[in-house]
Amino acid sequence: MAATEIELTPDQRLALETELRTLADDEFVLAERYTEWQVHAPTLESDLALANIAQDELGHARLWYDLLEELGYDETDLLWERDPDTFRHATLSELPFPEGEWADAIVRSYLFDVAEGLRLESLEESAYPAIADRVGKIQREEGYHTEHAENWLERLATDDEGGDHLQAAVDRLFPHALALFVPTEPVPFGAETVSGDGAGSQYTDTDALPDAATVEETIVAEGYRTDSLATLGERWLDRVVPTLESHGLRTPVPADGEITDELVPDACGRNGRHTDDWDTLYADFTHTYRELGREDATMIMDRPE
Amino acid sequence: MDVETVKERAGPREFSPADDMPEKYRKAATRMIQFHANSEIMGAYLEKPFIRQAPSIDRKLAFSAKVQDEIGHGQLLYRAAESLGIKTREEMLDELANGEGKFLNCFHYPMESWAEVPMIAFFVDGAAMRRQATLKSSSWEPYAHAMDKVCFEEGFHVKHGEDIMARMATGSRKEQQMLQDAFDEWWPRIIQFFGPTDDKSTHHDFSAEVGLKQKTNDELRNAFLDAYVPKAKSYGLEIPEYPRIEEVGDGEYHVEEDDLDWDEFFTVSKNEYEPGKGQIDSRKAAQEAVDWVRDTIEGDANLPGSQAAPAAD
Amino acid sequence: MIWEVFRQEKPGDYHTHCGNVHAPDREMAKQFAVIQHGRRKPTESLWVVPQEEVGEVDADEVAFGGTTDKSYRWAMAYTSSTEHAKEVIASQQEQEQAEADRQRGDD
Structure with missing residues (x-):
């Protein structure tokens, strides 16, 4: 069923867009970072594997962006001409890899893939059918990603030097991974997507938007995602903390398991605040588009089903 | 087997690791396949920044897939080279990092703009494919087998490169001009892809006699011009005046070789071209930065599936 | 123990899996394979590999070639x-x- 056939109230649409942007931006930006390992991975075989994971994630981003396109955007609005401040990926995705820090790629992938797996599970029964329809395809590929990360984690952890690299990566990345469960600050509707009768026009202005917590409530209340971020976050901690500890790795989670705001970085991405590395990355990936003065993005494949 | 027997028997896919090959053959084949493998890696290195800079999601996907394939080709080729028993993959990758490993001239030149992408992804890959198709009949069976898979995949690369060029050639004035400028700069290098005329090439004769190589440099260059000059023209590209290229009838071409800068070519080939040295060195830094990971996984040589498999007996 | 057997029909071809044999060691596996798998079909070369050394991953475990559009x-x-x-x-x-x-x- 085409999404456009469903009548959405402005609040419903805002909730839906917010969830889709979160999903798409996380995948796109993480893939962008993963491709940095192409030609630089430790062995030729591991190079091929991570390149494939990058392509999978990009393919997932493409599926989510495509649902936003059904709401009236095009690829240039969503990526190439988009204000970088309106990207909503968690900062986990955008951090550059310190040179040679393969452990960072593995820990990041592990933290992200477990979170994504949980999030996808709670999208399986999404009340928005187009989301539910796409989840299965993505889950099949994510299985490989999680196992890949776990396998590497295990191998690196059995080595002293490997363990030190892993611990440094956990220390650096864990707070940014917590950002994955922070409610997303909504982005105003693009003026071009507001219909003639003006429905939704009130949400073309940032100041008029409800706050992130309210939008998160709508996402769950409408059943676009069946579990709250708080629930997903708990499940995630229950899984990753014992696994990391079993490999001798410490996390910043206190003994009582209570996650406080202080553990999450101020610039966490979900709130529209990013690290300086994001500006550099954005400038780099849009470079050719701007240099050529392009006004559209070349499609090679058909629109996803 | 002595060299004379090798020459007598030399035919497509004739020799395999089960044969007792003379050292002269094994060294010549190693040199050739290692050069080919190195070129895959350095080609991937050169193109990698354009994964990031590709101007659409689909282009980015295609570019990532292409660079992935080139690394995959490196993997196949180093294995084919290793099977000769002269050098291990690690030794060959170290030689590449240290600036001793040689590779194709075209991959020494830095690439700065998207307009240069089709120069590699269409013309150089097209040239490489001309050569690779003939190497499916190489006498070293593992090399020929690697070529089966490389050629299977490479059609995507050339068509992808052409698609990028087609879009620019039918795009804005500015894009068309950028494309022509890139072509002017790269065309002589592309012609030099096949190296100098055979009598100037040092390693050719033996490789041809033992069936490692199937066609001469001249034959391949002609075959390339035959297919790709009309292609360039069909996209509105003007063929630069130099080097002078004369069509001598029946799709045969003659290139005025003195119009090409062979001093630069040989400087490049010896890894002494400054910008190319920068690329070799920065790749080396990247390779060294992950030495620790290789140490970690290669410490487990007795795990099943690791490389310490028993030698075939 | 069981040995998996791969046959190459003529020089330059690929070795492809053609069956297996019971044998106590590599030498005898080769001898048995020559008869069991090479006595009639054109054969240039055989490989024998201990079955327990073969790792397998199948389509139930992994989506070969991916599930999204590639x-x-x-x-x-x-x-x-x-x-x-x-x-x-x-x-x-x-x-x-x-x-x-x-x-x-x-x-």
């Missing part, structure tokens, strides 16, 4: 021109064949 990897996705060098055409034909085989496998 047509960007295939020559057929690029349609800006119909004229190509013969080796490019040959490559595309092989890819079309491989894709057709994959599709059949999905049914």
